[in-house]
Amino acid sequence: MLTTRRLVLTHMWVAFATFSVAIILGVWQMWARSPLRAPFLTAENYFNSVTMHGVSMGYVLTTFFIMGFGYFVAETALKRPLPGKTWAWAAFWMGILGVLMAVLAIVTNNATVLFTFYPPLTGSPWFYIGLVLVVVASWIWCGLMIVAMAQWKRANLGEPVPLAMFATVANAVMWLWTTIGVAAELLFQVIPAAFGWIHTVDVGLSRTLFSWTLHAIVYFWLIPAYIAFYTMAPREAGGRLYSDTMGRLTFVLFLLYSLPVGMHHLFMDPEHSTGFKFVQAALTFLVSVPTFLTVFTISASMELAARLRGGTGVFGWIKALPWKNPMTLATGLAFFMLWFGGGGGLINMSYGMNAMIHNTSWVTAHFHLIFGGTVVIMYFAIAYSIWPHLTGWTFRSPGRLRLQLWLWAVGMMVMTIPWHYLGLQGQWRRVATFDYSDPMIAGWGPWVIVSLIGGLILLASAALFIVNLLPPHRKWARQPGPTEPYRYALAAHPPRRVPEVLNGFTLWNLLVALLMLAAYGWPILQFFLTDAPEAIVHRIGG
Amino acid sequence: MSGPEGEEKVVKSELRWALAAGAVVFIIFAAVLWAAITMRMNPPSNIEHADPATLHMQGEFTESNLGTTVEPDGRVTVRMVATQFAFVPNCLMVPQGREVTFRFVSPDVIHGILITGTNVNTMIVPGYVAQVHTVFRQSGDMLMPCHEFCGLGHSEMIARVQVVPADQFRPGPDGRAHCEGQTPLVNTAAPGVPAGDVDAGAQAQGPLVSGEPSPDPAQATQDAVAAAQPATGE
Missing domain, CATH: 1.20.5 (Single alpha-helices involved in coiled-coils or other helix-helix interfaces)
Incomplete structure (x- = not known):
């Protein structure tokens, strides 16, 4: 039995409980924006809801899931106990304290600033300090992951680090780099402003620091999904990973190119030159390469599995895959949604073209497809895959797991296709209500109602997800689960040795530093050299 | 294997x-x-500074200078202040088929705009002038909402853009053009009248540096909609 069992389960339940609340808020927000009359609708309730939905999904669900999953991988992939379990629990409680502080600030109307909290609009300092505590907790997790891998390498000199752990540590290293931007913004600008210690703030600088974090954070959320693609799905489908080396290369490329690209969120901002916007646009194009590589490697792995099961033909093998297996199904659905989400992303990052859709519902559709359609659906699949090992009992009716995944994918598509369309029509995001009596807006109504239906399907899926995870704790559904250790996918050609650069991160850290210096050096330095006028801090709440 | x-x-x-x-x-x-x-x-990237604390008191973005202006050399420039929770002015008239330059500033928090049916789009960041060049290919009424959360009145922060065929775009002798039915920010004042003395109209409040929300932003927007109605269907 796993020694980290309780630790992992506790993290997962915090993540999924938060997710359940956040999804109800999300559905209500769609209701508010539709022509139908939503209850409780005031501007304050709406924007508090958006703040809570974003914080819950983006910061709490993800961070706690990733930490819990990381502990699971460290123990099962390295096949040794997790070092520093006391630290892990300390980090957990620190994170919980932070979440409680942030939630309390939001529900008392003192942090109606949305999860992007752009100054000079500032809420209660306790909201930001709460978020900082969550980040610090995740830094402790990063340290534990790095130490676990280092200890394993010392005990297994020259051996390739198992891919699942290599990828987890790549994510930890990337996250440490990623959080520098938002940490600097919070500690030196936003929190002093929220306490009233400073009265003006350099908004250009704060937006630039936030953009440092804003793109790479999505890869922090996404990498567990990719870990599942590479190290879980091929085995669950009955095959092997096509190429272990390509997996390592992919995770290294994510580490390199997730970071120096954040300025594509600032294309429409007046404080940066076209030159640096263009440089970061070019780097953003490079970050699509590891995703293209993944699509190929995982499709090839699935083809291996299907042919082993007797599949034939150029595309006929797809039928032979074990679609009844939740992980295989989730991988297929995630790839499907990744095409739409990624395709939308290609438009967003296309420099001049971004003007057509910036801050419209198109963007909301894009990141819900990436987040919900690729990240969260794989979180579901991971939970289904590791739950028997955590609880000791297996799922009695796997049909319900598949139903839940299908509902999620259908709901996500029904919700986001109208958003894409409305975004192209110019429907802007982040407002509580539309004036449907306006003839220019009236035509949007039916589309918004369709997306609300999509949201309701997602809500049904989320409820079923929670129900699915509960039975293993309940007596009536108990069946003895697997007693053998969790197995990850083997590579078609298991590596006996890998080059040292693909077994550690020293070189890559150096390259990240150089890339960040090139991409963000001057854009940040300019705020200190040119004396841009500062904005007056606007505090909300009490 | x-x-x-x-x-x-x-x-x-x-x-x-x-x-x-x-x-x-x-x-x-x-x-x-x-x-x-x-x-x-x-993308809009002119890196031009504007001090949020003083922009309404002196220079280009004083109230009398806002709105659509045909410059002596024939270029069309629109100057606009985005403030919690209204645009000043809240309706614009611009010609079809001519290059129009928009210049936006904010005295308080971050705002942003798009014009529906076009690719006019920019963030409005306090401290900077956000500048966008465009040519409107079609005439008609368009919406110009604030697209970045700026506070509780954000949802009501919408301006109108009336794009008129070039031959119907007739700026006054001062080079200024206003929406039909819209109380102009400056009542075709004779040149030389100090800006501060001009009646600015009912809902066209000056930019508020303090960041206090307008007493009733929803009402202000409805006035704007009503004011723009006669132009619909043009």
């Missing part, structure tokens, strides 16, 4: 795919570069 292929074949196929994927990405990128150079498809 479970797959039908040897390790070398695996590496070769991966590299082939990487080249193909790289080529696709490169072609898209080349198209973006082409559009940037030949069609001037660049």
